[in-house]
Amino acid sequence: MNHPPTRRLLWSFALMAAVSLGLYITFAAVHYSWNWSSVWGYRSQFIWGWFTTLGISLGAMVVSIMVGFALMIGRRSTCMPLHLLSTGIVEVLRGSPLLVQLLLGYYIVATALHVGDPLVVGTVLLGCFEGAYLAEIFRGAVESIGASQREAARAVGFDTAQTYRYVIIPQAVRRALPGTTGQMVSLIKDSSLLSVIGIEELVQKVRIMNSSSYTALEGYLPLAVAYLVVTIPLSWYARKLERRFAYET
Amino acid sequence: MKLETRRVTKRYGDFLALDGASFQTGKDARVVALLGPSGGGKSTLLRVLGGLLLPESGEVVVNDQPLPQEPNEALKTLRKNGFVFQGYNLFPHLSALQNIVLPLCVVHGFSEPEAKERALELLKRLGLEEHFHKRPAELSGGQQQRAAIARALAPKPDLLLLDEPTSALDPVMTGEVLDVIRELAEGGQQIVLATHEISFARKVADWVVFLAKGRVEESCAAEQFFEQPNSALAREYLDGLSRYR
Numbered sequence: 001m002n003h004p005p006t007r008r009l010l011w012s013f014a015l016m017a018a019v020s021l022g023l024y025i026t027f028a029a030v031h032y033s034w035n036w037s038s039v040w041g042y043r044s045q046f047i048w049g050w051f052t053t054l055g056i057s058l059g060a061m062v063v064s065i066m067v068g069f070a071l072m073i074g075r076r077s078t079c080m081p082l083h084l085l086s087t088g089i090v091e092v093l094r095g096s097p098l099l100v101q102l103l104l105g106y107y108i109v110a111t112a113l114h115v116g117d118p119l120v121v122g123t124v125l126l127g128c129f130e131g132a133y134l135a136e137i138f139r140g141a142v143e144s145i146g147a148s149q150r151e152a153a154r155a156v157g158f159d160t161a162q163t164y165r166y167v168i169i170p171q172a173v174r175r176a177l178p179g180t181t182g183q184m185v186s187l188i189k190d191s192s193l194l195s196v197i198g199i200e201e202l203v204q205k206v207r208i209m210n211s212s213s214y215t216a217l218e219g220y221l222p223l224a225v226a227y228l229v230v231t232i233p234l235s236w237y238a239r240k241l242e243r244r245f246a247y248e249t
Numbered sequence: 250m251k252l253e254t255r256r257v258t259k260r261y262g263d264f265l266a267l268d269g270a271s272f273q274t275g276k277d278a279r280v281v282a283l284l285g286p287s288g289g290g291k292s293t294l295l296r297v298l299g300g301l302l303l304p305e306s307g308e309v310v311v312n313d314q315p316l317p318q319e320p321n322e323a324l325k326t327l328r329k330n331g332f333v334f335q336g337y338n339l340f341p342h343l344s345a346l347q348n349i350v351l352p353l354c355v356v357h358g359f360s361e362p363e364a365k366e367r368a369l370e371l372l373k374r375l376g377l378e379e380h381f382h383k384r385p386a387e388l389s390g391g392q393q394q395r396a397a398i399a400r401a402l403a404p405k406p407d408l409l410l411l412d413e414p415t416s417a418l419d420p421v422m423t424g425e426v427l428d429v430i431r432e433l434a435e436g437g438q439q440i441v442l443a444t445h446e447i448s449f450a451r452k453v454a455d456w457v458v459f460l461a462k463g464r465v466e467e468s469c470a471a472e473q474f475f476e477q478p479n480s481a482l483a484r485e486y487l488d489g490l491s492r493y494r
């Protein structure tokens with residue numbers, strides 16, 4: 001895990017160079033004729049789409065963590081109706097396509113509740129979908145804290161709420177971090193589906209740009225880069241957090 | 250102190266850990282040793298006596314006061330006791346100091362500086378003053394167990410209950426921990442100790458409760474137990490243990 005930094009850097013460059021060369025050879029083989037000038041005019045649209053994606057993702061992350069936590073508590077509850085309800089919600093949200101959830105949620109549920117703003121509805125729906133996955137990641141982490149820790153917490157006099165707050169959650173956070181990061185990266189990419197309820201986020205902007213400028217890859221390559229610009233720092237930050245929470249057990 | 254149980258039963262699933270266990274110590278027992286073969290119910294009885302486990306049936310009486318069966322009331326009683334376990338059970342995400350300070354602040358209403366002062370005083374007394382900032386994984390087994398004892402002692406418990414505190418330790422570390430327990434006993438701390446360390450129990454205990462298969466086979470003054478146990482099982486147990494010592 002702990003390789004010397006210079007060797008690490010050298011290898012990273014070597015691998016990137018090899019991949020770039022491979023890509024170059026592939027593109028050269030199909031004789032794709034690039035037309036960058038025609039997409040340049042759409043740059044402000046592209047940037048606007050990027051900020052929309054970023055905003056939705058940040059909002060949905062907050063929603064998903066709250067939903068995930070609530071569903072985890074519900075799944076672990078000894079109250080049977082609450083347990084069954086939470087389990088049902090997790091299974092339905094995880095087991096059905098996000099596309100269907102967005103269409104039903106926006107055109108039926110939100111309309112019935114008289115909520116019109118697609119940005120708000122989309123953010124909440126995306127947050128709920130990812131929250132169902134997080135609920136299971138959180139549940140796994142909480143249940144991995146052994147019975148001896150719970151007993152020790154009881155023995156020093158903590159009640160149930162104090163046991164969660166001071167003993168279980170601080171230890172579970174560390175175990176849930178890697179899975180949660182992966183889910184957040186998925187969330188950012190899944191936000192592209194929000195175009196089906198009329199939100200012009202990054203992918204939708206690129207589609208519009210491609211169809212009006214008769215291009216294809218000139219839109220999609222920057223699209224991939226625009227996502228990576230967010231997801232790679234996120235992963236990097238999560239690894240930093242993991243190191244901060246690290247302790248031997 | 251005076252400890253008493255009346256027909257106490259406790260199950261784990263199908264396993265009957267305590268099967269109508271009844272005993273009564275003398276009026277002024279100070280160090281009570283729970284002895285007996287593994288799986289006999291020592292650890293369960295210790296937890297029941299300290300209020301950490303609620304029995305399914307039967308009664309537990311400490312100093313002529315019955316222990317409450319209602320969970321919230323039981324927690325109040327439990328908070329007057331200190332526990333030490335075989336596997337130390339320190340909180341791994343906290344330093345030795347924080348392990349002691351946190352319960353003092355959260356459960357016993359100490360202010361942070363008061364709690365730190367009390368914790369450092371105990372860590373010093375148990376020879377851990379240089380290690381207060383370390384997390385459990387950075388401490389040896391003996392040091393972890395001494396930190397766990399410090400955590401249990403910090404709120405000045407009425408009863409200190411130790412469940413096989415040296416079973417996971419090598420002989421040198423066992424010695425370190427037993428020294429600490431002996432000092433506490435000599436200092437007047439009321440102790441309930443489940444252990445396999447027969448010669449140690451002989452030195453510090455003034456009352457012995459001998460358990461096998463979830464029942465109390467014998468409960469008598471320590472001197473009498475080690476000189477002339479009444480039950481055949483206890484004689485067999487003592488003979489078996491002293492064969493190689």
